[in-house]
Amino acid sequence: MPTTVPAYGKEAAGRLASMADVTASNGALRRFLHGLPGVDAVGLQARAATLGTRSIKTTAKAYAIDLAVSMIDLTTLEGADTPGKVRALCAKGVHPDPTDRTAPKVAAICVYPDMVGVAKEALAGSGIHVASVATAFPAGRAALPVKLADTRDAVAAGADEIDMVIDRGAFLSGRYLEVFEEIKAVKEACARPDGSAAHLKVIFETGELQTYDNVRRVSWLAMLAGADFIKTSTGKVAVNATPPVTLLMLEAVRDFRAATGVQVGVKPAGGIRTTKDALKYLVMVNETLGEEWLTADWFRFGASSLLNDLLMQRQKLSTGRYSGPDYVTVD
């Protein structure tokens, strides 16, 4: 059960087709991407900071915490991952809080391709998706056939969602068309024999892209190439998701839908560890995109340690007292 993709009308398809000429050549693509409105760094950061001062309390907080739990892609991406660890994580995803069955389940379990089968089995019937990081994650430095084989393997093993990384080297050296074609090829590799397709999330590694202008350009590039989700980072570098970068990507998906009619989701990943942080991100979604994007279909948190903090805050709201790390499960 991949995330439902809304059927866009003829109008949207037409508008998207009319964008085809901007991807006709690397020059055309560069002109288009460099013609997007610039980003003023100070202004962007100030806006993100202002949204971070919203005070979310009582009923709004309870609602937001449950919403955040349901948006988590619970992740384990370690070289030392074992089937046992993945199974434990899956169990936690289904019942995050063993003491409180009203806690919502998470959106997806995110693993390396070789663990997809294990996760798929452990999650059978739960409704939780299996997401897999393919395409030579996290560096993305492999030949295209290798990346596509990686993707096909994961899809064949049952992955509902593919988190691909872009070739940052190609993007930074201005070979935009190469990146575009690569995303398109991976998207095609997400197809299943029955005609359905795994959902494609495109990871930018924004911490390596250096400028906000680059983040806006790469967002449009990925969306034009057919990304279902755009994702900030792998969680494997020094700077991962930040509020300004996420805000910028939210603005890009908003503008992309206005231009093409196609709705794309956003996933900040890496470094979001506390309930307070997660609520700030939800406020950004709420005030930038509105409630249409406030579901796990259109917004996700890529996180592993965030869930426990959300659960502790959830327990605090229901009991009035803080518990502690021993009152939630380790994985």
Add this chain to the structure above:
Amino acid sequence: MANIFAYAPAPESRAVVNLAPSYGLFIDGEFTESAGGGLRKTVSPATEEVLAEYAQGTAEDVDRAVRAARKAFEKWSALPGAERAKYLFRIARLIQERSRELAVLETLDNGKPIRESRDSDLPLVAAHFFYYAGWADKLGHAGFGPDPKPLGVAGQVIPWNFPLLMLAWKIAPALACGNTVVLKPAETTPLSALFFADICRQAGLPKGVVNIVTGDGSTGAALVAHPDINKVAFTGSTGVGKAIARTVAGTQKKVTLELGGKAANIVFDDAPVDQAVEGIVNGIFFNQGHVCCAGSRLLVQESIQDELLDALKRRMATLRVGDPLDKNTDIGAINSAEQLARITELADAGEAEGAERWSPACELPGSGYWFAPTLFTGVTQAHRIAREEVFGPVLSVLTFRTPEEAVAKANNTPYGLSAGIWTEKGSRMLWMANKLRAGVIWSNTFNKFDPASPFGGYKESGHGREGGRHGLEAYLNV
């Protein structure tokens, strides 16, 4: 618009503010009653609740305050700069310590959102005292001669839009330079000045150095006309500014006037659009538009007009209007019934003259003074809303085709306080800034203040500069 993620009310507690039922005048270090015995009431604009009574200062009270200031001047001006700095640093620290209390008080009395009084006003108030405290022992290095002297007694009259911040802009440089002051706060927002009087006492400031005389326009007129003051500093409307200029004409008094504005916020087609929209919102809806340097005229390049206005309207629909003490409120109450009437009158005139009016759907509270954020499109230079200062959350949108036209339209106003330029092109930014006749020009931002940055206007926006090194000149005999 029902939202599945509606924020629960998050009101700041007003328990941190201890309001007395009645306040006297602060003269010679003591709170005293007015000679006339008259009392006025100050209300919360958000609820119309009476907050406290305060004294209506008379000419006799003003005279008493000026005499106290004159007496104190002798010793205060003779102190070494480093000694004066100690008092100013102490005041700055006390403001920081009491900032939550002062922010809540300011929001109660003025109607501005707590988010702004807490995050903008109070940090800036403290910063101004810290900044000028730093100058007090370095006046000889400010570029006004090796040993510049203070003027004497300063009579200062401040407005209601930023009551405590305007007090800081006036009092901090005056004291740093060795002057003593008599300050009259606005009649709708006297409370924070009276709390400041208490901070002066807490800081052990010598008696008479700061005197606060509350009252209405007649009190201010008596202060400005007092023969024994050496300096008049006024921030407020252009009309009152002109009256003050007439009063002091022909006397030895030095004058600085910070008056109205009708700033152009100019957006080119290569602007960073999302940040420009934030800048436009911040330019006109900050402090309910009660800002003399508000970006009340949006000049947008024709080619991006539709796109920009769509984005602006979408953003305006997310502004939260309501209880100023709620931490999630973006736009608070209009300061007074009189001001609400003036905004309403001008907005109606805009409609009558053919401009198209738009406001987002927003529910306004039942009591208090409220005005929804409002946008006028199709405005021309001939419309009243493009010429007169509304001093409220009302934005007029005009268009231009070329940079020359933008300059001509921006400068075609009796005012000249501020302007904004939005473009990614640095050369155009500087070219425009050279041609705009305005005291402050922001680029790719708006309504940013800093104690080190001078502020003041051209034409009917007044003369003289406050803030920065330039702000010292107004209080020194140079």
